[in-house]
Amino acid sequence: MDSLLPLGQVAAIGGAVAIGPLLWWRQRSRASTSTGRLRALTALTLFLTFDLIVFGAFTRLTDSGLGCPDWPGCYSSASPVGAREHIEAAQAAMPTGPVTHGKAWIEMTHRYLASGVGLLILVMTVLSWRLKRLEHHDGQRERVPSPWLPTLTLVWVCVQGAFGALTVTMKLFPAIVTLHLLFGVGLLMLLPWQHEAYEPRPLAVPQTLRAAVVAVLVLAIIQVALGGWVSTNYAVLACDEFPTCHNGQWWPALDFAQGFQLWRELGHRAGGGFLSFEALAAIHMAHRIGAAIVFTAILGLAWLLRRHAPNWSRWLLAAAGWQLVTGLSNVVLDWPIVAALGHTAGAAMLLALLTTLLARLKKALP
Structure with missing residues (x-):
């Protein structure tokens, strides 16, 4: 009680x-x-x-x-x-x-x-x-x-x-x-x-366009999960340069197996001992690669939407641009809290936009 x-x-x-x-x-x-x-x-x-x-x-x-x-x-x-x-x-x-x-x-x-x-x-x-x-x-x-x-x-x-x-x-x-x-x-x-x-308020669009929105939404969710993994493991500054990662290296030594051991304590490996810098850099680089994929996918979706829903095309481009700017700011400005909050807010806004768009495409044209 x-x-x-x-x-x-x-x-x-x-x-x-x-x-x-x-x-x-x-x-x-x-x-x-x-x-x-x-x-x-x-x-x-x-x-x-x-x-x-x-x-x-x-x-x-x-x-x-x-x-x-x-x-x-x-x-x-x-x-x-x-x-x-x-x-x-x-x-x-x-x-x-x-x-x-x-x-x-x-x-x-x-x-x-x-x-x-x-x-x-x-x-x-x-x-x-x-x-x-x-x-x-x-x-x-x-x-x-x-x-x-x-x-x-x-x-x-x-x-x-x-x-x-x-x-x-x-x-x-x-x-x-x-x-x-x-x-x-x-x-x-x-x-x-x-x-x-x-x-x-359904939007009349081809069925293939609805499939494209679903695909981009799935990619965005995966990217948010990667971003969460970066944040919860404090791996944001494992790569402190852009476009290179660390000490001028584009692809430093990375340990993806250790970095993506899911069931372990904060800062530790699953088998004991502290998480290595290579593992943190791998977490960060995975998020960077995911960001490039999602950004490209949003650009493609915005291009497909330009005729059927031009306003949605512009909103998605604005959201993608915001994420790019805030994400880069986290790295080059040493993770200021304003940029980090802006990045989280942008990710949430992007998912809300894509979900709303998908809801309006429920009655798509054949």
Whole structure:
């Protein structure tokens, strides 16, 4: 029971965080139809989920992932205020360590925001089932999308929360942290698909173009996974030059086998000992190669879209350009936090754009 108390308290704070957005949504969508209100709530949740992903990157980049080394509370308290003595003791023992007052607040703020997003998704799911039950009753003639997609989104965010817990309890285990990131962007992809279901706006394009969007989306997801692996293993500066990697070398000694041992502790090899520089450079170079492939694929997709959906072509080119600039800035400017956050935000935006585009191509021409 003691372990459930901080969970309930953190959830309550998350509920308080969600009250403001819910009140704003209720006020702004008062005159809308039922499906219009659900669509507006989905858009709001999508926006806040995007913000949550960026703040999650900020948490990782400031080394705040273990700012509170237990879960769901902070030293069994709902906030760092109640854990002040524990935090001060940890900070005194290791002033630049993982536990400080600032890092504890960053970590707990991330948990509060995640709880708030979870509550919004719960409200969205309940409303979608309620709307489905009311379909064709009391004179309602609105087209109501299936409530199973919001339900999947709710289950998904619960699993994402479980991986968030494992991220802390398993001390930033790289595979778990990367999966936590992937579930976060997966949640971001579910929401625009759901948003489009409430007001379909199909684009008439050849079927082959839809296949091209699917292919680019798959490549982008793989690239995000590689980016997560780079970040969680702190391999960004293993190659500190561009276009060369290190010491003027285009292709230095690389150890892909060691770098892509998935089940191991942070900074260590699976069989024991520290991860080598060659392994970190291999992780970085894999991401660079993936970036070149994805960038080329987006250029090709934008060219194919230029006649059927010119606006989408321009948006994808802008997203690809943003990723190129922020990615290069991470290397040549020694990984500044602004560039790193911009790179994460750009990756999330690119996946959201591709998912929305795919949702609108569901009724493609033969």
